[in-house]
Amino acid sequence: xxxxxxxxxxxxxxxxxxxxxxxxxxxxxxxxGLQLASTIGGASGKSKASRSQLRANNQAxxxxxxxxxxxxxxxxxxxxxAEEESDVAFTEGARQxxxxxxxxxxxxxxxxxxxxxxxxxxxQENFEKMQHRxxxxxxxxxxxxxxxxxxxxxxxxxxxxxxxxxLQSEKRKLRAQNDSLRGTSSIFGALGFG
Amino acid sequence: xxxSKYSGxxxxxxxxxFGDYQKSIYEASDFSEIGKIKASAIEDxxxxxxxxxxxxxxxxxxxxxxxxxKKTEGKVEDAVGKYEEMSxxxxxxxxxxLKDIISGDAKLSDYGKESFxxxxxxxxxxEMLAYxxxxxxxxxxxxxxxxxxxxxxxxxFLDSLQGSxxxxxGYTKSAAEGGVSDEIRANQNPGNIQWSxxxxxxxxxxxxxxxxxxxxxxxxxxxxxxxxxxxxxxxxVEQGRAASRQIIEKHWEKAGGDAHKFASNYTGxxxxxxxxxxxxxxxxxxxxxxxxxxQGWEGGKAEASGWKYGxxxxxxxxKTRKQGIKDNxxxxxxxxxxxxxxxxxxxxxxxxxxxxxxxxPMKDLTRRxxxxxTIFDKIGDFIDNNKPMSVESLEEAGLGxxxxxxxxxxxxxxxxxxxxxxxxVNQSQIDKAMEAARGxxxxxxxxxxxxxxxxxxxFGKRDNLISSRSLSEDxxxxx
Numbered sequence: 001x002x003x004x005x006x007x008x009x010x011x012x013x014x015x016x017x018x019x020x021x022x023x024x025x026x027x028x029x030x031x032x033g034l035q036l037a038s039t040i041g042g043a044s045g046k047s048k049a050s051r052s053q054l055r056a057n058n059q060a061x062x063x064x065x066x067x068x069x070x071x072x073x074x075x076x077x078x079x080x081x082a083e084e085e086s087d088v089a090f091t092e093g094a095r096q097x098x099x100x101x102x103x104x105x106x107x108x109x110x111x112x113x114x115x116x117x118x119x120x121x122x123x124q125e126n127f128e129k130m131q132h133r134x135x136x137x138x139x140x141x142x143x144x145x146x147x148x149x150x151x152x153x154x155x156x157x158x159x160x161x162x163x164x165x166x167l168q169s170e171k172r173k174l175r176a177q178n179d180s181l182r183g184t185s186s187i188f189g190a191l192g193f194g
Numbered sequence: 195x196x197x198s199k200y201s202g203x204x205x206x207x208x209x210x211x212f213g214d215y216q217k218s219i220y221e222a223s224d225f226s227e228i229g230k231i232k233a234s235a236i237e238d239x240x241x242x243x244x245x246x247x248x249x250x251x252x253x254x255x256x257x258x259x260x261x262x263x264k265k266t267e268g269k270v271e272d273a274v275g276k277y278e279e280m281s282x283x284x285x286x287x288x289x290x291x292l293k294d295i296i297s298g299d300a301k302l303s304d305y306g307k308e309s310f311x312x313x314x315x316x317x318x319x320x321e322m323l324a325y326x327x328x329x330x331x332x333x334x335x336x337x338x339x340x341x342x343x344x345x346x347x348x349x350x351f352l353d354s355l356q357g358s359x360x361x362x363x364g365y366t367k368s369a370a371e372g373g374v375s376d377e378i379r380a381n382q383n384p385g386n387i388q389w390s391x392x393x394x395x396x397x398x399x400x401x402x403x404x405x406x407x408x409x410x411x412x413x414x415x416x417x418x419x420x421x422x423x424x425x426x427x428x429x430x431v432e433q434g435r436a437a438s439r440q441i442i443e444k445h446w447e448k449a450g451g452d453a454h455k456f457a458s459n460y461t462g463x464x465x466x467x468x469x470x471x472x473x474x475x476x477x478x479x480x481x482x483x484x485x486x487x488x489q490g491w492e493g494g495k496a497e498a499s500g501w502k503y504g505x506x507x508x509x510x511x512x513k514t515r516k517q518g519i520k521d522n523x524x525x526x527x528x529x530x531x532x533x534x535x536x537x538x539x540x541x542x543x544x545x546x547x548x549x550x551x552x553x554x555p556m557k558d559l560t561r562r563x564x565x566x567x568t569i570f571d572k573i574g575d576f577i578d579n580n581k582p583m584s585v586e587s588l589e590e591a592g593l594g595x596x597x598x599x600x601x602x603x604x605x606x607x608x609x610x611x612x613x614x615x616x617x618x619v620n621q622s623q624i625d626k627a628m629e630a631a632r633g634x635x636x637x638x639x640x641x642x643x644x645x646x647x648x649x650x651x652x653f654g655k656r657d658n659l660i661s662s663r664s665l666s667e668d669x670x671x672x673x
Contacts, residue, residue, distance in 0.1 A: 082508050150205045165216050
């Protein structure tokens with residue numbers, strides 16, 4: 001009795017499973033269709049994104065090339081400005097020294113006149129000492145101005161070289177990205193054949 | 195360059211040195227970054243390819259499953275055909291669709307459920323499959339009505355039929371055993387297929403073989419039905435077998451699975467002839483031994499029932515295709531279509547050749563082809579086949595009716611009386627008249643300028659034999 005029931009149960013299960021299998025197979029076909037649509041849709045989206053990124057990267061590379069082209073002019077202009085500032089500083093230093101020298105000479109002449117001949121030798125000696133000191137100070141000032149100019153020009157060169165390398169580096173990275181993006185810029189490529 | 199004058203400066207040298215250092219740093223960083231970009235692209239591509247492989251394998255599984263569905267549908271169609279034939283009931287098929295659910299005619303849980311109704315009995319697809327597979331238990335006893343039969347494939351049937359044909363045609367018999375084995379072996383033609391231009395067209399390399407010969411080994415004389423007919427010489431035995439298999443399959447389907455009809459069709463002999471009786475019996479014996487003869491081959495009878503999944507669409511398609519081939523000659527015919535057309539052409543050509551050779555109007559032959567025999571046709575066959583001339587055979591030939599005088603005459607041939615042309619005659623008169631007619635025919639045959647053959651004579655005399663009165667005069671020499 002129990003054996004017959006078991007057989008009936010199994011039979012019902014087999015019939016149901018056969019019918020269910022048919023449905024499952026159609027569902028599987030539908031799922032495959034959806035998966036295919038999703039894959040192709042995804043590939044299409046990816047290829048569009050790749051093309052858009054490629055366009056942006058190419059634009060950026062164009063801008064970098066433009067920046068690299070104007071870098072030399074910028075450096076030159078900055079150097080000229082530094083040289084001009086240096087000239088101004090030198091001229092100003094020379095004018096101040098000249099004024100101080102004139103003042104010293106006038107003061108020395110006044111002192112010689114008031115104190116008489118007896119002190120004129122001592123005044124003259126002091127005047128000469130002051131004159132030498134002033135000449136030495138002017139020489140030091142000029143050296144400082146020249147050194148500062150060299151430093152400034154060197155820092156401009158350093159900036160230019162750094163910028164050039166930074167921009168070249170950006171350009172290399174963008175180009176590498178483009179190589180990768182070109183592989184996925186078509187649907188065929190984005191599907192994995194690229 | 196204005197800055198070149200500073201090139202000797204230690205500050206400038208330091209700056210340039212620092213620039214070189216920065217360049218190296220940037221380059222090193224770039225190599226690392228570019229490497230990462232490339233690695234990421236490779237990984238990405240590998241991942242997409244993996245997805246494609248996954249999709250492809252999913253496609254293969256899906257195709258396999260769909261093929262499984264088609265196979266199942268084929269099995270169900272087969273089972274339906276067999277059940278229709280067994281029960282005599284027509285199928286009432288239904289499947290629960292989404293529309294049925296929306297309209298409230300069915301439950302959602304029944305979506306896609308199929309129902310196969312025959313009369314008041316309803317079965318599921320699984321039951322039909324089980325019936326078709328014959329793997330049933332007592333539940334299907336009512337459906338089967340008989341003990342579960344074994345299945346037989348079409349291939350088994352054709353193998354058996356081909357074996358029988360090869361045996362009966364003499365391919366497997368020596369010449370001493372009555373076969374024409376040497377001839378058909380030389381021609382590599384196991385099915386002993388008669389040559390026609392269409393065979394040549396269908397099978398490349400097949401050619402016209404030797405003429406058919408009588409028992410003495412001489413070509414059939416003029417007037418004989420095999421006169422002018424030739425064997426087909428195939429390039430290989432395999433080609434000969436393929437041709438005979440196709441013809442056997444066609445004849446078997448045409449004969450509706452009747453071995454004797456098949457033998458008659460295949461040999462071109464009368465179904466009541468001894469040759470056909472032997473042929474048919476041999477086929478039945480072999481089929482009974484090798485296959486489940488009573489059941490028929492798988493699918494053979496199911497197709498005859500006409501029910502198919504989506505049959506309406508298929509019929510429409512076939513009609514469209516037929517018209518399409520007519521309208522667009524570059525479309526290719528199927529093998530079946532080509533073969534059918536070739537056979538029709540060959541039959542038409544044979545008929546025309548025969549009519550031309552025997553100077554018979556085509557309309558008479560067409561009429562005979564349709565089985566609309568006149569009394570003259572029957573006389574022609576009668577004498578040509580040299581059947582014994584008796585009252586019974588005359589009646590069989592439609593030459594008259596017995597007018598039985600009394601019961602005793604039924605058992606006494608000499609007293610039997612036939613009514614021919616309104617004149618009562620007995621057997622001895624008939625025998626005498628026929629002997630005289632044969633004598634006249636022989637004389638006529640000796641005068642070829644006037645009559646080419648017995649058949650020619652009879653057809654030539656057709657106008658004179660138009661009435662039963664003149665028939666009586668001609669045969670019996672009386673009015």
